[in-house]
Amino acid sequence: MDGEITLSPSVLGECVAAKTFRDNRQPVTSLCFDDSGELCVTSAQDESLHIYNCREGKHQSTLHSKKYGVNLARFTHQKTTVIYASTKEDDTLRYLSVHDNKFIRYFRGHKDKVVSLEMSPIDDQFLSSSLDKTVRLWDLRSPTCQGVVHARGRPTAAFDPEGLIFALGVDSSTVKMYDLRAYESGPFATCEISDTYYYPKGLPDWTSLKFTNNGKHILLSTSGQTHYILDAFSGNIIQRLSGFPRLGVDTCGEETGLSPDGRFVFSGGRDGKLYIWDIENPASTAGVIQDNTPMTALDTPHTDNLRVFGFNPYYMMFVTGSDELEFWQSKQPAL
Secondary structure (H helix, E strand, C coil): CCCCCCCCCHHEEEEEEEEECCCCCCCCCEEEEEECCCCCEEEEECCCEEEECCCCCCCEEEEEEECCCCEEEEEECEEEEEEEECCCCCEEEEEEEECEEEEEEECCCCCCCCEEECCCCCCCEEEECCCCCCEEEEEECCCEEEEEECCCCCCCEEEECCCEEHHHHHHHHEEEEEHHHHHHHHHCCCEEECCCCCCCCCCCEEEEEECCCCCEEEEEEECCCEEEEEEEECCCEEEEEEECCCCCCCCCCCCEECCCCEEEEEEEECCCCCEEEEECCCCCEEECCCCCCCCEEEEECCCCCCCEECCCCCCCEEECCCCEEEEECCCCCCC
């Protein structure tokens, strides 16, 4: 899985599900790779965490969080620790050592469900967004919240690749850009987002924001039948990604993702297929917003919603999840 292969439409179109894991009794809800790409951690509705070795294609360990529930599991910059959101008791974030299954620290402050969680790409800070209409900045080294930004609706937030800026999606209508070093001064840029052609009464719920690794674009995921590519500098919509089944209100943004080179966008659908768009060469129609349709839709072994997706940052493989987990790789030989 670790050969050097240049991503292209033909390579992605020939990817196959190479290994299936059925370690969960209920659907997978999140997945994340560690910084090296060697490990993948998943959370599931059965209140379990599973860790997989991507290089060897093996299940490595299982941890349970029966008392507190688990969602949005994220590796820190150490492959031996993860942070995750609680789904029971309260809305505390938990910092866990996976080596000995012991909590290192608790991060208390949110008063409602946490809907996005992201580590800084450069240090021990992380962002959490909640239905309590706040986005909170934390540091792994302290249980005290480092800062709060008040929002509207269902907020979602993401760091840029350099870890100096974060984008905040507010009320499914506005993107605000903050300098991490001066966020108290308010956003340095604000952009209203609308698509009156598809949604004259306003966009459906936004479920996630994701920067491309080159920092040029932002993937805006929604619960509707479209996602969007934004210019990361102006905030304007560049492309509308359409041509897949409406996701529905139970989606959480974990079903979308980007290739490491920032060229390809992936999204699961309610039909179990994996839809792929080429944003550099859009199959699109002319208009104020380019309407980009999928270059391909991969049939998957998933018979229900394809709920989670992640492209490994260092190995030519990606992972999809529903009730089961699938490891995918290219049929083309490594160079």
